[in-house]
Amino acid sequence: MAEVIVALSLAIIALIKKVISLNIEKKERMNISGKLQHHYLFSHIDDLVSRLENEINIKDDGREVLVKTVLEQNFIIFKNNLLELAIKLDECYETCDANKYNSCNKLYNEHIQVINKSHTEFKNFYKNKKQFSKKEIEVLDIFMDGFYEYNKISVNTLRDFIFRVCTSKLFTDCKYVTSSIFNSHVSALDKTLLDSERTISALNGSLTGKQINGIIIGEIEKV
Numbered sequence: 132m133a134e135v136i137v138a139l140s141l142a143i144i145a146l147i148k149k150v151i152s153l154n155i156e157k158k159e160r161m162n163i164s165g166k167l168q169h170h171y172l173f174s175h176i177d178d179l180v181s182r183l184e185n186e187i188n189i190k191d192d193g194r195e196v197l198v199k200t201v202l203e204q205n206f207i208i209f210k211n212n213l214l215e216l217a218i219k220l221d222e223c224y225e226t227c228d229a230n231k232y233n234s235c236n237k238l239y240n241e242h243i244q245v246i247n248k249s250h251t252e253f254k255n256f257y258k259n260k261k262q263f264s265k266k267e268i269e270v271l272d273i274f275m276d277g278f279y280e281y282n283k284i285s286v287n288t289l290r291d292f293i294f295r296v297c298t299s300k301l302f303t304d305c306k307y308v309t310s311s312i313f314n315s316h317v318s319a320l321d322k323t324l325l326d327s328e329r330t331i332s333a334l335n336g337s338l339t340g341k342q343i344n345g346i347i348i349g350e351i352e353k354v
Contacts, residue, residue: 167217167306172313176210179320189331193338193348197274198327200343204256205323212249213316216241220309238305239297242312246290254279270341270348277334281326289319 183203189195220241257263257271292315302308331338338348 166221167309167313168214168221170217170310170313172317173210173214173217175317176206176320179324180206191349193341193343193346194331196346197270197338197343197348198331200257201271201274201278202323202327205253206320208252208256209249209316209320212245212252213313216245217309217313220306224306238308239293242293242297242309243290246286246293250286266341267343270338270343273334273337273341274330277337278326278330281329281333282323285319285322285326289315 180203183199183206187195187199189198220238254275257268263271293312296302296308296311302311339350341348
């Protein structure tokens, strides 16, 4: 009987520790009490860039270079712009009434402006740059056009969420709202990987035989 009680006690303690751990993890991800610039989103983007370099392997070298070139720029651009916003909002929360900031719709406008700016920079990152030849720009144009056909669904979903959470009467804490939006960016960036995979598979003959970074893009294998 004593052994059963001890085992049960240990199980309860383990469960309590697990619950505490999950609560801590959730708090860290939402980052309600800390600064937005330390939000989980930014370390997640760093992890995505690392995975691009070390884990993502595509059988055709040309396609691999193309996908990695595009995605790395996407991740870096979004990280820089979102981090700039996080720092700006952290300063605002320290000097003004956060809820008042939200009530005048500035928060919604700030987030939408960052999305618009990031996508404009991303769509044009390879244009008018000496590192890309005219033919490489044509290749990137083809890929980007196809990519946005898939990615626009994720982007529109993110935009809709930002509008809903910024205008909701249930979300009254401005920092919580932004932290929640940042969490949605994590999901959107993960979907970017999937969208690039669908793009490189769907384009097929449109890219075969063309070059990127001096490497010929081979026959596209469905993935």
